Amino acid sequence: MAATNETRRKVFLGLLGSAAGMALGGGAGARAMVDQATRVFRLDGGGVTYAFGINAGGQVQSLYWGAALAASDSLPAAVPVEANSSNEMAPGLTPYEFAGFGGGLTTEPALKVRFPDGVRDLDLRYAGHQDKGDSLVLQLQDAKRAVRVALTYAMDEATGILARSAVVENRTGNWIQVDQMAAACLNLPYSDDYRLYFLSGRWAGEFMLQTRAITPGAFVLESRKGVTSHQINPWIAVSRAATGEESGPVWFGALGWSGNWRINVEMDAMGGVHATAGYNPFDFSYRLKQGESLASPVFHAGFSNEGFGGASRVFHRYQREKVLPHAPRPRLRPVLYNSWEATFFDVNEAGQVALAEKAASIGVERFVVDDGWFGARDSDKAGLGDWVVNLKKFPNGLGPLIKRVNGLGMQFGLWVEPEMVNPDSDLYRAHPDWVINFPGRQRSEARNQLVLNLARKDVCEHLLKVLDALLSSHNIEYLKWDHNRAWSEPGWPEVAPDDQQRLYVAYVDNLYKLLAELRRRHPKLEIESCASGGGRVDLGIMRLTEQVWTSDNTDPYDRLVIQDGYSHAYAPAAMMAWVTDSPNFVNKRVTSLEYRFLSAMQGGLGIGANLNHWQDEDFAKARRLVEAYKQVRATIQLGNLYRLVSPGNGSPRSATLSVSHDRKQAVLFAFLHSSMMRSAQKSIQLRGLDASAVYSLRAISGSAAAGTVAKASGAYWMGHGLKVALEGDFQAAAFVLEAVS
Numbered sequence: 134m135a136a137t138n139e140t141r142r143k144v145f146l147g148l149l150g151s152a153a154g155m156a157l158g159g160g161a162g163a164r165a166m167v168d169q170a171t172r173v174f175r176l177d178g179g180g181v182t183y184a185f186g187i188n189a190g191g192q193v194q195s196l197y198w199g200a201a202l203a204a205s206d207s208l209p210a211a212v213p214v215e216a217n218s219s220n221e222m223a224p225g226l227t228p229y230e231f232a233g234f235g236g237g238l239t240t241e242p243a244l245k246v247r248f249p250d251g252v253r254d255l256d257l258r259y260a261g262h263q264d265k266g267d268s269l270v271l272q273l274q275d276a277k278r279a280v281r282v283a284l285t286y287a288m289d290e291a292t293g294i295l296a297r298s299a300v301v302e303n304r305t306g307n308w309i310q311v312d313q314m315a316a317a318c319l320n321l322p323y324s325d326d327y328r329l330y331f332l333s334g335r336w337a338g339e340f341m342l343q344t345r346a347i348t349p350g351a352f353v354l355e356s357r358k359g360v361t362s363h364q365i366n367p368w369i370a371v372s373r374a375a376t377g378e379e380s381g382p383v384w385f386g387a388l389g390w391s392g393n394w395r396i397n398v399e400m401d402a403m404g405g406v407h408a409t410a411g412y413n414p415f416d417f418s419y420r421l422k423q424g425e426s427l428a429s430p431v432f433h434a435g436f437s438n439e440g441f442g443g444a445s446r447v448f449h450r451y452q453r454e455k456v457l458p459h460a461p462r463p464r465l466r467p468v469l470y471n472s473w474e475a476t477f478f479d480v481n482e483a484g485q486v487a488l489a490e491k492a493a494s495i496g497v498e499r500f501v502v503d504d505g506w507f508g509a510r511d512s513d514k515a516g517l518g519d520w521v522v523n524l525k526k527f528p529n530g531l532g533p534l535i536k537r538v539n540g541l542g543m544q545f546g547l548w549v550e551p552e553m554v555n556p557d558s559d560l561y562r563a564h565p566d567w568v569i570n571f572p573g574r575q576r577s578e579a580r581n582q583l584v585l586n587l588a589r590k591d592v593c594e595h596l597l598k599v600l601d602a603l604l605s606s607h608n609i610e611y612l613k614w615d616h617n618r619a620w621s622e623p624g625w626p627e628v629a630p631d632d633q634q635r636l637y638v639a640y641v642d643n644l645y646k647l648l649a650e651l652r653r654r655h656p657k658l659e660i661e662s663c664a665s666g667g668g669r670v671d672l673g674i675m676r677l678t679e680q681v682w683t684s685d686n687t688d689p690y691d692r693l694v695i696q697d698g699y700s701h702a703y704a705p706a707a708m709m710a711w712v713t714d715s716p717n718f719v720n721k722r723v724t725s726l727e728y729r730f731l732s733a734m735q736g737g738l739g740i741g742a743n744l745n746h747w748q749d750e751d752f753a754k755a756r757r758l759v760e761a762y763k764q765v766r767a768t769i770q771l772g773n774l775y776r777l778v779s780p781g782n783g784s785p786r787s788a789t790l791s792v793s794h795d796r797k798q799a800v801l802f803a804f805l806h807s808s809m810m811r812s813a814q815k816s817i818q819l820r821g822l823d824a825s826a827v828y829s830l831r832a833i834s835g836s837a838a839a840g841t842v843a844k845a846s847g848a849y850w851m852g853h854g855l856k857v858a859l860e861g862d863f864q865a866a867a868f869v870l871e872a873v874s
Contacts, residue, residue: 163176163177163178163179163288163289163290163293164176164177164178165177165264165269165286165288167262168207168208171186171207171208171209171210172186172187172210172211172259173185173186173196173207173208173209173210173211174186174262174269174271175202175208176269176286176288176295177201177202177204177288178288178289178290178291178292178293179288179289179290179291179292179293179294179447180200180201180293180438181198181199181200181201181288181293181295181435181436182197182198182199182200182201182202183197183198183286183288183295184196184197184198184208185211185230186208186210186211187211187259188210188211188212188213188227189212189213190213190258191258191259191276192211192213192227192229192257192258192259193211193229193230193231193257193259193271193273193284194211194213194227194228194229194230194320195228195229195230195318195319195320196208196209196211198319198320198321198384198436199382199384199436199438200382200436200438201293213227214226214227214228214403214405224236224237224238224239225237225238225239225240225401225402226240226401226402226403226405228318228320228322228405228407229243229318229320230271230284230317230318230320231243231244231257231273231282231284231299231315231317231318232244232257232318233245233246233255233256233257233275233282234246234253234254234255234313235253235254235255235256236254236256240399240401240407241318241351241397241399241407241409242255242313242315242409243299243314243315243317243318243409243411244257244282244299244301244311244313244314244315245311245312245313245314245414246280246301246309246310246311246312247309247310247312248278248305248307248309248310249307249308249309255275255280256275256276256277257273257274257275257276257282258273258274258275258276259271259272259273260272260273260274260281265285267287268285268286268287268296269285269286269287270283270284270285270286271283271284271285271286272284278305279303279304279305279306280301280302280303280304280305280309281301281302281304282299282300282301282302283299283300283302284297284298284299284317285297285298285299285300289451289454289455291450291451291454292435292447292448292450292451292454293435293436293447294433294434294435294447294448294451294455295433295434295435296431296432296433296434297316297317297319297431297432297433297434298316298317298428298429298430298431298432299314299315299316299317299428299429300426300427300428300429301314301421301426301427302421302424302425302426303421303422303423303424303425303426304423304424305423306423307423308420308421308422308423309420309421310418310419310420310421310631311418311419311420311421311427312414312417312418313411313412313414313417314411314412314419314427314429315409315410315411315412315429315432316388316410316411316429316430316431316432317409317410317411317429317432317434318407318408318409319384319386319407319408319409319410319432319434320405320406320407320408321371321384321405321406322405322406323403323404323405324373324404324406325404326346326373326374326375327346327347327371327372327373327374327400327406328344328345328346328347328371328372328373328374328376329344329345329346329347329352329369329370329371329398330342330343330344330369330370330371330372330441330701331343331344331354331365331366331368331369331370332365332366332368332698332699332701332702333364333365333366334363334364334365334366334667334695334698335363335364336363336665336666336668336685337666337684337685337686337691337719338363338684338686338691338695339363339366339666339667339668339670339683339684339686339695339698339699340366340667340683340684340695340696340697340698340699340702341694341695341698342697342698342701342781347371347398347400347406348400349400349401349402349404350399350400351397351398351399352397352398352399353395353396353397353398354367354369354395354396354397354398355393355394355395355396355413355415356392356393356394356395356413357393357413357415357416358393358619358620358668359392359393359584359619359620359623359637359640360391360392360616360619360620360664360668360669361390361391361392361394361664361668361669361670361671361674362619362668363664363665363666363667363668366667366670366671366702367387367388367390367394367396367410367671368385368386368387368388368701368702368703369385369386369387369396369398369408369410370383370384370385370386370441370444370701371383371384371385371398371406371408372384372441376440376441377440377441378440378441378442378776378779379439379440379442379443379820380438380439380440381438381440382436382437382438383436383437383440383441383443383444384434384435384436385434385435385436385437385444385448385702386408386410386432386433386434386435387432387433387448387671387672387702387703388410388411388430388431388432388433388671388672388673389430389431389432389433389456389671389672389673389675389676390411390412390430390431390641390671390673391641391644391645391669391671391673391674392412392637392638392640392641393412393413393415393416393417393637394410394411394412394413394430395410395411395412395413395414395415396408396409396410397409397410410430410432411429411430411432412429412430412637412638413637416623416634416637417634417637418631418634419634419635419638420631420632420635427638430673431672431673433448433451433456433672435447435448435451441701441776442774442775442776442820444701445700445701445702445774445776446773446774446775448702448703448704449700449703449704449705449706449773449774452672452675452703452704452706452707453704453706453771456672456675456676457675457676457679457704457706457707458652458659458676458677458678458679459679463679463706463707463771464659464679465766465767465770465771466679466680466706466709466736466737466738466766466770467498467499467544467737468496468497468498468499468738468739468740468759468762468763469497469498469499469500469501469546469709469737469738469739469740470488470489470492470497470499470500470501470543470739470740470741470744471501471503471548471613471711471739471740471741472485472488472500472501472502472503473503473504473548473741474713474714474718474741474742474743475488475741475742475743475744475745476488476503476505477504477505478504478505478510478511478512478513479505480502480503480505480506480526481526481527482526482527482528482529482533482534485502485534486534486537487745488500488744488745489534489537489538489541489543490541491744491745491747491752492543492740492744493541493542493543494752494756495740495752495755495756495759496756496759496760496763497543497740497759498542498543498544499543499544499545499546499610499611500538500541500543500544500545500546501545501546501547501548501611501613502534502545502546502547502548503548503613504548504550505523505526506522506523506526506527506531506547506548507519507520507521507522507523508520508521508523508558508559509523509557509558510523513555513580513581513582514555514557514581515555515557515558515581516555516557516558517550517553517554517555517558517581517582518553518554518555518558518559518560518561518585519558519559519560520549520551520599520600520603521599531607532607535607535608535609539608544610544611545607545608545609545610545611546609546610546611546612546613547603547609547611547612547613548612548613548615549600549612549613549614549615550614550615550616550617551585551596551600551614551647552584552585552587552616552644553582553583553584553585553616553617553618554567554568554582554583554584554585555581555582555583556576556578556581556582556583557581561583566626566627567585567586567589567591567592567595568583568584568585568586569583569584569585569586569620569621569622569623569624569625569636570583570622570624570626571622571624571626572624572626574622574624575622576622577621577622579617579618579619579621580617580618582617582618584618584620584621586625586636586640587639587640587643587644587647588625588635588636588639588640588643589625589627593643593646593647596647597647597650597651600612600651601651601654601655604651604654604655604658605654605655609658610657610658610659611658611659611660611661612658612659612660612661613661613663613682614648614660614661614662614663614678615663615664615665616663616664616665616668616669617664617665618665623636623637624636641673645673645676645677648660648677648678649677652677659678659679659680660677660678660679661678661679661680661681661682661709662674662675662678662680662681662682663681663682664682665685666682666683666684666685666686667681667682667683667684667695667699669681670683670699670703675703675707678707679707680707680708680709680737681703681707681708681709682709683695683696683699683708683709683710683736685719686719687710687711687712687713687717687718687719687733687741688717688719688720688722688724689712689717689724689728689729689731689732689733689863690722690724690732690780690804690806690863691719691720692710692732692733693732693780693787693804694780694781696708696710696732696735696736697776697779697780697781697787698781700774700776705735705736705737705769705770705774705791706770706771707736707737708735708736708737709736709737709739710732710733710734710735710736710737710738710739711733711739711740711741712726712729712730712733712738712739712740712741712742712755713729713740713741713742714742714743714746715729722863724863725863725864726751726754726755727754727758727834727835727865728804728863728864728865730754730755730758730762730834731758731802731804731833731834731865731866731867732804732865734758734762734769734802734867735769735789735791735802736769736770737770738759738762738766740755758833758834761833761834761867764869765791765798765800765833765869767793768791768792768793768798768799768800769791769800771793771794772791772792772793772794772798772799772800773791773792773793773794773821774789774790774791775789775790775791775792775819775820775821776789777789777790777801777817777818777819777820778817780804780806784806785805785806785807785808785809785812786803786804786805786806786815787803787804787806788801788802788803788804788817789801789802790802790819790820790821792820792821792822796821796822796823796826796847796872797826797871797872798869798870798871798872799819799821799822799828799869799870800833800867800868800869800870801817801819801855801867801868801869801870802865802866802867803817803835803857803859803865803866803867803868804859804863804864804865805859805860805861805862805863805864805865806862806863807862808859808860808861808862808864814838814856814857814858814859815856816853816854816855816856817854817855817856817857818851818852818854819847819850819851819854819855819870820851822847822850822851822870823847823872824846824847824848824851825846825847825848826846826847826872826873826874827844827845827846827847827872827873827874828844828845828846828847828850828870828871828872828873829843829844829870829871829873830842830843830844830845830855830868830869830870831868831869831871832866832867832868832869833867833868833869834865834866834867835857835858835859835864835865835866835867835868836857836858836866837855837856837857837858837866837868838856838857838858839858841855841856844873850870855868
């Protein structure tokens with residue numbers, strides 16, 4: 134397992150590439166410098182400075198994180214915070230970079246261990262540092278015993294995003310038990326007006342932006358579900374009270390981990406704010422034998438002085454250039470058709486060919502067959518785990534269908550859910566021991582399925598074999614990789630009791646290895662992360678998947694709210710959205726095809742409607758909008774996003790603007806959700822344009838108000854704004870601005 138953890142760390146650092154390289158004393162990439170006299174370390178990049186120091190006792194403590202300081206500025210040496218009474222001890226107030234549980238610490242530790250003799254005290258002291266070229270590694274060691282911790286800092290030169298992670302190694306000569314481990318602890322100085330932002334939700338209601346004041350005490354965000362979860366996403370932001378969408382300081386971060394996680398945000402007795410992020414200590418215990426190590430996930434943290442809009446744009450850039458597959462130039466998302474809502478489990482060759490022909494006629498580039506193509510899969514009650522083609526539905530296999538889809542000019546894709554199994558399946562009948570379980574206890578089912586134990590080598594080898602065979606024997610260029618239930622009875626009876634709780638780490642590590650190996654063997658393959666919607670969206674899985682399914686809720690208005698929350702943390706480059714039927718299955722809301730398209734066109738465009746029910750006018754409208762989308766999708770997916778008017782909190786309007794990096798093209802989406810008492814039409818002030826350039830205006834859909842000029846400077850569009858002609862409920866318009874001089 135130590136090798137697996139080290140591999141995970143190296144894979145991530147490899148993704149950062151040379152642009153994130155750091156050299157002590159300066160050099161190419163983001164700069165890392167150390168003042169030997171004061172023992173202060175400083176990292177600079179992307180208009181951000183991050184600094185920490187070694188105090189007189191050898192502990193590492195935070196000194197500064199915020200807007201870039203001048204190169205000539207010197208930071209004072211680290212000094213522990215003095216307690217103001219005998220009820221408070223300095224370790225409980227000092228802003229440690231990575232605190233062990235011990236020495237009087239009363240705030241949340243980053244690392245907690247137990248020794249065989251019952252000692253649970255850990256006092257981590259500076260033991261050296263190394264320049265790794267692409268990162269700075271700080272070595273810590275317990276004051277009494279041979280427990281070593283390596284802290285990795287990798288700052289991106291372009292964005293100032295700091296990737297933090299840790300590795301704990303046991304050199305004591307006996308076992309130690311890791312009961313709690315974070316990737317990092319981040320600290321902010323005293324202020325009485327900090328606000329915490331986070332993303333909560335549920336199935337069909339993911340990524341709801343929430344806020345609360347940070348007050349004395351602790352606030353915990355977590356998943357105990359074995360997966361990232363719909364309920365809370367592992368992203369946070371901290372602002373000042375006056376911070377807005379485009380101004381004010383924002384500190385933010387996201388954990389790259391697809392299993393159980395926890396972020397703890399607390400204010401100590403003196404008003405200092407601390408955030409730790411890493412493995413969830415709930416039911417967590419990881420025994421390390423002599424010489425073994427455990428690596429944390431990676432926490433990606435950033436700062437912006439340009440409000441929440443600036444914070445999200447810099448984080449989107451970082452994800453495109455450092456995290457997503459094919460970075461720094463992630464592939465554009467093709468226009469996709471998925472047949473699920475047209476057929477559900479009733480799939481067959483003739484029906485899929487008919488849908489493929491209709492999809493191709495409107496410009497679709499990727500055709501996907503969803504659930505029901507394999508095993509005895511006529512419902513969700515049987516067949517899951519048997520990844521062989523159902524010959525009753527496809528007598529000649531998938532070959533003829535794939536050939537026809539490719540002949541129509543489209544790529545072919547399939548839905549899979551490899552981590553799950555139905556009890557009514559050939560796989561489960563052959564290997565009932567392959568699921569996560571406690572011996573002699575119930576095996577709780579959800580959606581009629583159980584969770585395969587990917588921590589087991591034989592399970593991983595089986596999944597790699599069957600999926601590799603499927604991909605090798607067919608021209609399949611895309612997998613929609615689903616995960617439709619939370620964990621229960623998290624046992625691993627094949628290993629010793631003291632090692633069973635390694636499951637939480639080993640499962641996710643092996644999932645990452647499985648995805649990486651499939652991608653290595655099949656370089657053309659693209660993968661979508663889906664978990665009953667947006668239940669597995671995080672920077673860990675996004676390293677290995679080109680796109681994420683944001684929600685099963687495809688209602689176009691609900692999706693605007695979901696997409697608004699999503700955009701605070703994650704890049705439109707990875708977000709998929711579908712145009713589906715009206716009324717929508719979630720809430721029975723009736724909306725126009727135009728409104729549905731414009732809602733879905735703000736990320737990767739997909740279509741999931743039953744094309745067998747469309748009329749000629751629907752096909753004509755879809756063909757026009759798909760073609761218009763293709764002309765602007767590079768700007769939408771890879772450009773800078775400006776949230777002009779948020780749809781949250783019941784707002785009757787919303788608007789977004791995507792601006793290309795060269796500022797030669799911008800795409801505006803404007804929506805009127807509810808028309809109340811003939812409220813006045815407000816002008817929309819655009820952002821991010823070149824003030825001195827002249828932009829022509831053309832409509833993709835809808836129209837501007839009477840008298841709107843056809844051409845004006847960027848300064849005009851940002852100052853005077855654009856008034857859109859919208860009346861009624863659930864109306865939408867979209868425009869393109871092109872620089873002409």
